Amino acid sequence: MSPSADGNQATVRQMLREVLVGREDPESFFAKCVSVLGHLETRTQFLSIIKPLSTANTRLYSVLSSLYQEYFSQVSEDDELELALALSLLEMEDHQTSTPNQLPHQPGVRDNQSSVLLNSKPKSQGKNCTQQEDAPGRGKKALLAQSRSRSKETFPEAEAHKSLHIESGDNQSLGTSQTLYVPVSSASFTIPNTVPKCEQNMKEGDVNLSVKPRHPKNRRQRRKAAIQQIVGLTRSPSAPPPVLLWFRRDLRLCDNPALIRSLELGAPVIPVFIWSPEEEEGPGVTVAMGGACKYWLHQALSCFCASLERIGSHLVFLKASGEGTEVGSSLQTLKVLAKETGAQTVMANALYEPWLKERDDVVFSSLQKEGFKCKMFHSYCLRDPFSVSTEGVGLRGIGSVSHFMSCCQQNPGAAVGVPLDPPVSLPSPAHWPQGVPLNALGLAVMPRRKDGTIIDWAANIRKSWDFSEDGAHARLEAFLHDGVYRYEKESGRADAPNTSCLSPYLHFGQLSPRWLLWDAKGARCRPPKFQRKLAWRDLAYWQLTLFPDLPWESLRPPYKALRWSTDRSHLKAWQKGKTGYPLVDAAMRQLWLTGWMNNYMRHVVASFLIAYLHLPWQEGYRWFQDTLVDADVAIDAMMWQNGGMCGLDHWNFVMHPVDAAMTCDPYGSYVREWCPELADLPDELIHKPWKCPASMLRRTGVVLGQTYPERIVTDLEERRSKSLQDVALVRKQFQQYVDKRSGCDLVPLPKRLVSEALGLSHCDGVVLAEEKQFLLPVITRMEFKHQLEDPDADAASNPYNAVLKGYVSRKRDETIAFLNERDFTASVMYEGAQRQERLEKDYRRMEGLHPSPSPRRRVRRTPTAKDKFSIVPGGAVASMH
Ligand SMILES: Cc1cc2nc3c(=O)[nH]c(=O)nc-3n(C[C@H](O)[C@H](O)[C@H](O)COP(=O)(O)OP(=O)(O)OC[C@H]3O[C@@H](n4cnc5c(N)ncnc54)[C@H](O)[C@@H]3O)c2cc1C
Secondary structure, three states, X not given: OOHHHHHHHHHHHHHHHHHHOOOOOHHHHHHHHHHHHHHHHHHHHHHHHHOOHHHHOHHHHHHHHHHHHHHHHOOOHHHHHHHHHHHHOHHHHHHHHOOOOOOOOOOOOOHHHHHHHHHOOOOOHHHHHHHHHOOOOOOHHHHHHHHHHHHHHHOHHHHHOOOEEEEEOOOOOOOOOEEEEEOOOOHHHOOOOOOOHHHHOHHHHHHHHOOOOOOOOOHHHHHHHHHHHHHOOOOOOOOOOOEEEEEOOOOOOOOOHHHHHHHHOOOOEEEEEEEOHHHHHOOOOOOOOOHHHHHHHHHHHHHHHHHHHHOOOOOEEEEOEOOOOOOOEHHHHHHHHHHHHOOOEEEEEOOOOHHHHHHHHHHHHHHHHOOOEEEEEOOOOOOOHHHOOOOOOOOOOOOOHHHHHHHHHHOOOOOOOOOOOOOOOOOOOOOOOOOOOHHHHOOOOOOEOOOOOEOOOOHHHHHHOOOXXXXXXXXXXXXXXXXXXXXXXXXXXXXXXXXXXXXXXXXXXXXXXXXXXXXXXXXXXOOHHHHHHHHHHHHHHHHHHHOOOXXXXXXXXXXXXXXXXXXXXXXXXXXXXXXXXXXXXXXHHHHHHHOOOOHHHHHHHHHHHHHHOOOOHHHHHXXXXXXXXXXXXXXXXXXXXXXXXXOOOOOOOEEOOOOOHHHHOOOOHHHHHHOHHHOOOOOOOOOOHHHOOHHHHHHHOOOEOOOEOOOOOOOHHHHHHHHHHHHHHHHHHOHHHXXXXXXXXXXXXXXXXXXXXXXXXXXXXXXXXXXXXXXXXXXXXXXXXXXXXXXXOOHXXXXXXXXXXXXXXXXXXXXXXXXXXXXXXXXXXXHHHHHHHHHHHHHHHHHOOOOOOOOOOOXXXXXXXXXXXXXXXXXXXXXXX
């Protein structure tokens, strides 16, 4: 086959995708196919091009093959030409017949909508058609081309909205066939709020304008009826039952596999959102949906419903219902909905919180038992966390992003694939089920004061964000044009928007990680550090699937016994941004007012809570879950566990509340924005107002303890030492969880990882039966290892003191950036070399040979510290009965 033929076929395949997503109708597709491939090639290749549909979408396949059969079974050239003519003129036909007088006036049809369409009819329409009718002597391709360009000219709204064809009527002669344009994004579809849900169907009523066929047995008519079924917009009793498209945290049109797949079924689609707080919350203390998140969800649902309305559909809101006193469940609600609508298929995109996955498994298996077809798609993470395996990589370094990426590289699983385009229309059911108004879900209920006035705590959040999918794409675009250029080195800056601010959109699935990855890869500036952030996100979900208790239980057993402070006043001060440390306060106020702060600031406030206030990490987690608009159980819990010293990956640093400002807010503008009472202090003192001379405070109107709080703790060094000593104490107390050889903490492994480590299949019963606990040495902060040797030493004398001092951290950032430059390949090669060394060492030991001198290695840590301990332990699994 020639390259150009290859290219043509690729074009045709691309066009076929448009048919699948409803952007093109089968007849136009076939006509274009003949035009692109030519008569002969269409005859020989068409059937093989559409062959995949014979299993994937049988209805579309049969329509296309009947189009093909019909076209090529025409014996006479005249017939062929007539068919081509008919195909090419489909867009003209409606204007011949759909005049107001000719339209049967059906109940429920809103004239104002149809009139928009009808008014746009060109005056010269009759003439155009006559010209077409005069054309039989001309070439088929020319005719098609001419017809297309004319229809664009005369019906610009059709082109603009990529209209669907809703066809009906006898096509024997051009004068009697009918095609109605259904604009999918025009104002003519706006439904007044006052129209009840059932009447909102009337927008679908436009479709009903189609005239009943006069010769139903006519061959072409039958074919068109089939097409109508494919597009799913007919109201005939034989229309396929609707599909329930269950939206959860995938509130988007772009790159939504469940949405596209349900469209491909060719049935009406009923998008539904079910609010079930009990299911969402799961076991333990997840605070899965805090106040800020619920508010975002409310707004996002409202925006998404509007997006669906623009493509001729809408979102049905439901509160989970139960039977009798039973707590409302999604399963029950779906069953009721299926009964009401006659739906036999349910589709959704998967969620990975273990309790939600369990709920989904129960829902789908129970529906399947009752004869429903159910399909779950994967799109929330780049990689399905349940499919990530440590096989071939081992457990060494588990918890770090490099280890996780190694696992993904070694066990690639399903390809990430190409993002899917959004559909331009969504077929609606004949009858919409009765939902509840969005407000009834109670997601954005504001408290009231005693006097009845509303406390609108979300006013600033509203000002700070655009909650729509378009808003997500606008942010992404803005970031890829600007912030991305500074991301590699300056993403820690609090005073400049150098990060993407996409986290809430990713959390609610308004932007898919795959879409983000593709755009980031396609951008002119492609910092590996940014792309690795998506791996961090996946890593968090992987950890949550392995350790479902992640949001409330410390992974390292000894740390559960740590002595924490119970000082509620300190906690309150931290939450309200009144600690007396301007950098911490600015961040906490930004969080309260906008629902967000950048990653660096999250580290600063987390370090302050844990290392200096000695408050348990769970308090920080819970506050974040309630106040962040991107609050994400998996990421938040992983980060707070790491910050709280008990996660898989110890942070090997502690942020100092003043020194950190040298990196993230060197000129004090961030503090000035969020703590305006300090705005007049000079740059060099704005982060430590307690050092200001009294005269300066007077001049700038700052009264410590009045206009700005006094520091709630002043003995920072002592508090750090105390924190270290507490850790040393519990590590001594629970020695069985400390690896004697390396000094690393030992973490009990979940069964899934044990099976992988032992090379067993996941469901192998042997490991489960033996009831053994397997312990793995994990990344451990170097200063803790040293402290174990000298438990009473103070933090300052610890050579591995983890506190970052201003510019040292920037240097560290640069070191890491430098290492990251080689990106993943480098770390994989490094890991590979290390594995090789280990094998060699084991071999020598077994053979009784002298150990070979170890080669010099690059160590990934703060360059100033001496390299006595390695933070990454060996990966041997020990077992305890
Ligand atoms: C204590 C603490 C708690 C956190 N809690 C959350 C949370 O609840 N929800 C949340 O989305 N992020 C959380 N993060 C991670 C990170 O701070 C935010 O994802 C980031 O600040 C969001 O801003 P951005 O979109 O501009 O990020 P960018 O730097 O532009 O990164 C792009 C995306 O990558 C992902 N990402 C970035 N950093 C991380 C990370 N460390 N771990 C996992 N994914 C990451 C996010 O989805 C983010 O939107 C937390 C970090 C800390 C230190």
